[in-house]
Amino acid sequence: MLFIRNTIPLTLIRSVVTTFFAVFVLVTSSSAIAEDKKNNDHITFEKPWIRLLPPTVMHTAGYVTIKNSADMNDRLLDVWSPTINSMSVHQTKEVDGVFKMLAAENLVIPKKGELTMQPGGYHIMIMGLDTPLTEASKITICFEFEKAGIVHVVFPVQKSAP
Numbered sequence: 001m002l003f004i005r006n007t008i009p010l011t012l013i014r015s016v017v018t019t020f021f022a023v024f025v026l027v028t029s030s031s032a033i034a035e036d037k038k039n040n041d042h043i044t045f046e047k048p049w050i051r052l053l054p055p056t057v058m059h060t061a062g063y064v065t066i067k068n069s070a071d072m073n074d075r076l077l078d079v080w081s082p083t084i085n086s087m088s089v090h091q092t093k094e095v096d097g098v099f100k101m102l103a104a105e106n107l108v109i110p111k112k113g114e115l116t117m118q119p120g121g122y123h124i125m126i127m128g129l130d131t132p133l134t135e136a137s138k139i140t141i142c143f144e145f146e147k148a149g150i151v152h153v154v155f156p157v158q159k160s161a162p
């Protein structure tokens with residue numbers, strides 16, 4: 001009798017403890033996945049490059065094609081670099097026969113489509129270089145998307161398009 005009365009609560013406690021740990025492990029592992037990877041497989045980059053200009057010019061531009069394989073639009077929220085102070089997305093536009101550069105914010109990367117950054121159009125404007133870029137050096141640029149989160153891309157510095 002005594003034996004039975006002691007056994008039942010012990011089994012109960014054991015199963016409660018097991019359930020608690022199972023739930024705990026589930027919660028921690030799924031939140032780790034959400035933090036590391038904001039499901040950014042649908043965004044890919046092709047032919048990144050930064051134009052090499054003479055060392056006296058303290059600005060330049062970067063170009064890349066951003067592809068979106070998802071069934072939903074994504075949006076480019078921000079660009080920055082750990083090694084360059086100032087960069088932003090611009091669009092070169094002809095206004096009354098004069099080419100001007102305008103800020104291009106929150107650009108849409110269309111679903112099953114792409115956004116091309118190329119000379120004469122969209123580009124990553126790189127301003128206020130502390131030291132001139134050198135040929136064949138590599139610059140990391142961080143892209144932040146509404147759905148894909150933050151993606152780092154290495155841009156080689158070269159004289160012309162790849």
Ligand SMILES: [Cu+2]
Nearest residue numbers: 090101123125
């Ligand atoms: Cu520009």
